Amino acid sequence: MNSILKGARTLPITTLVNETFNKINDLFATNDMKIMNMINIGHRYSEEVYVMMQENRHIAYVALCSHVRVAMTCTVKLNE
16 A cells, blocks of 8 residues: 555645546456456356365365264255
């Protein structure tokens, strides 16, 4: 954040608002194209979420294995 606002002291307020609007607008446009491409390919989750799910999958497996002594069956259903 500091790098973004480093030279902001010398700029007028209208210029700051205009630049902030333009950067946010570019960000939304970029993310929109990225998300539309992912939907067209058939992805259900973003790449960041998918990577986090893969990294944390072992935690769910360990929790399942540590509760093997309990005499019940648990299933996880995703909301679709």
